[in-house]
Amino acid sequence: MLEMAAASDRDPFGDLPEELLSRVLSFLPAEDALQTCVLDTRWRDLWMRLTSLLFVFDGPTFPRYNRFQQLVKLVICLRGDSPLVRCEIDAYPDDGPENTFKNTRLLIDYALACEAEELIVRAADIQYDLPVFDVPLSLISQHLKTLHLEGVNLDHSALNFSGCLVLEDLRIQLCNIRACEISSMSLKRLCIAEYCLLPDNVRLLICAPSLISLHLEDFEGLTPFLENMPLLETAYVSLKDGCHDFCHKNRRNCDDPCCGCHAYPINKAVLLNGLSNAVKLDLIASPKMFLYRRDLKWCPIFGKLKTLLLSEWFTAVGLVCILRHSPVLEILTLKLDNTEDIVGATGAQETKTQSFVCACIKSVYVECEEVDEGVLAVLNILSTCGILRDQISIKEDPRTDSDCKLAFSISSIHCQLLPPFLNICLSRDFNK
Structure with a gap:
């Protein structure tokens, strides 16, 4: 068929609708899309009306600086001020020791001038392992709705997007x-993830009163301070090894002046107050991270919270405190890989005097390696809070395939460890 079309000088795509051709062009890198202009005037007109520009290249196919500079100038000159919906840019350094990124900045300004609604700027996949491109503070547009920054520097005293009146989605990765x-x-949606470097001498303040979704994980530095978010619906916060909010000596009165525990605020919570309006909340942390536990001193009322997931960072008293302050909680999930620190010397006794009834709880899911003494202590706490035996399900995920360990778990659970008032439904994945 292509041979017949070539023999007749007929465009093999001539019968396809323009909507389909424009859709195909929108997936091509800018250089490839631009080259279609030589086919005929129809292709040129289609390219000029494209609302999506992709300056995306991988290492082997990335053009040399001169070619990239020429491409940028051609695109800007030929397209003029035609409106853009989406622009994706690999930040590419100019030749020379200073790495000025002049053409990358030119593209960013051009995309904003064309009223782009979605802008993606990432470091080019070439020889750089660390962020080298400083994103300009002039990322201000009354049309920008989505901004995605990846592998770049945000070297400003403040990231103030008040001039972006319709900005709804901000995603920051590897920055x-x-x-x-x-x-x-x-x-409305904020994601800071994938090993972002945050300040370690001051807490990053997040002020976003219209936020409905927050995702914060895999960062290095101090945990951000959250201001009130009255419209928040879902939040996922994970404090892992890169987080500086842990005590090297793991004690309340640490005498090491350089320890991260001394950066905690004296009279206010860092995270929990800002998350108090969430409907669905995931609070993940390794046991050494103290921030959630200290925030509980100023624990707010989670008046809308219906679904909650906790890892093993909490203490017995802390778990009771959270449940007491979550009056409409319906689903609770506890991921308990390490239960050594959950119950302290007086934790079990203190919970007895604080017991109450969780009136709205429908289901509790406990995920653990095995039902050990720590898990049983948690189950006892839940029972003092009025959670019934048929509301709790346990999923064991053993880290070994040892038949002996499984046999011990089964016999221990059913014959010795579980209190008589708890009838637990167990499920295991023996293939893991």
């Missing part, structure tokens, strides 16, 4: 954030 504040009145 070096040197700002002390991120603020936006319109932002």
Whole structure:
């Protein structure tokens, strides 16, 4: 068929609708899409009306600086001010020791001038392992709805998006954030993930009163301070090894002045107050992270919270405190890989005097390696809070395939360890 079309000088795609051809062009890198202009005037007109530009290259196919500079100038000159919906840019350094990124900045300004609604800027996949491109503070547009930054520097005292009146989605990945504040009145979804570097001498303040979704994980530095988010619906916060909010000596009165525990606020919570309006909340941390536990001193009422997931960072008293402050909680999931620190010397006794009834709880899911003494202590706590035996399900996920360990778990659970008032439904994945 292609041979017949070539013999007749007929465009083999001539019968396809323009909507389909435009859709195909939108997936091509800018250089490939631009080359279609030589086919005929129809292709040129289609390219000029494209609302999506992709300056995306991998290492082997990335053009040399001169070619990249020429491509940028051609695109800007030929397209003019035609409106853009989406623009994706691999930040590419100019030749020379200073790495000025002049053409990358030119592309960013061009995309904003064309009223782009979605802008993605990432470090080019070439020889750089660390962020080298400093994103300009002039990322201000009254049309920008989505901004995705990856592998770049945000070297500003504050990331103030008040000029982006319709900005709703902000995603920051693998970035070096040197700002002390991120603020936006319109932002609805915020994600900071994949090993971002946050300040370690001051807490990043997040001020986003319209936020409905927050995702915060895999960062290095101090945990951000969250201001009130009255519209928040879902939040996922994970404090792992990169987080600096842990005590090297793991004690309340640490005498090491350089320890991260001394950066905690004196009279206010860092996270929990800002998350108090969430409907669905995941609070993940390794046991050494103290931040959630200290926040509980100022624990707010989670008046809308219906679904809650906790890892093993809490103590017995802390778990009771959270349940007491979650009056409409319906589903609780506890991931208990390490239960050594959950119950302290007086934790079990203190919970007895604080017992109450969780009136709205429908289901509790406990995920653990095995039902050990720590898990049983948690189950006892739940029972003192009025959670019935048929509301609790346990899923064991042994880290070994040892038949002996499984046999011990089964016999221990059913014959010795479980209190008589708890009838637990167990499920195991023997293939893991």
